[in-house]
Amino acid sequence: MLKRNSFLPSEDLSKVVVKGMQEKKAYDIVVLDLRHVPNSIVDFFVICSGNSDTQVGAISESIEEIVYKSDQQDPWHKEGQKNNEWVLLDYVDVVAHVFKSEKRTFFALEDLWGDAEVTRIAS
Numbered sequence: 001m002l003k004r005n006s007f008l009p010s011e012d013l014s015k016v017v018v019k020g021m022q023e024k025k026a027y028d029i030v031v032l033d034l035r036h037v038p039n040s041i042v043d044f045f046v047i048c049s050g051n052s053d054t055q056v057g058a059i060s061e062s063i064e065e066i067v068y069k070s071d072q073q074d075p076w077h078k079e080g081q082k083n084n085e086w087v088l089l090d091y092v093d094v095v096a097h098v099f100k101s102e103k104r105t106f107f108a109l110e111d112l113w114g115d116a117e118v119t120r121i122a123s
Helices: 010-023 053-071 101-107
Strands: 027-033 044-050 077-079 086-090 094-100 117-121
Touching: 010 027, 010 044, 010 053, 010 094, 044 053, 044 101, 053 086, 053 094, 086 101, 094 101
Parallel strands: 044 094
Antiparallel strands: 027 044, 027 117, 077 086, 086 094
């Protein structure tokens, strides 16, 4: 498995991602801890929602800025920033998913990882 060159452990990085989401008023923030799920490809999924494509874009930009300031790393891979309906920022061990609310309901990622330890972040 590819490992990132980072100073922060994945659990701490997931908290930095949450902070980036909160900076732009993301809501329904959920952290899925997948470290004990067999065959999981990441340690954490951090998922949130935004009300508009503009807010989704702002949230994803905030995550990138705060992670870079905290850990001097850019996403290894990113997708969805053209449409801003579902933006994925892949930091290898931590993957951030920023959804427009109706897309989140449709894809229901939380339901796909029923064995994960789920932490809901209060708004």
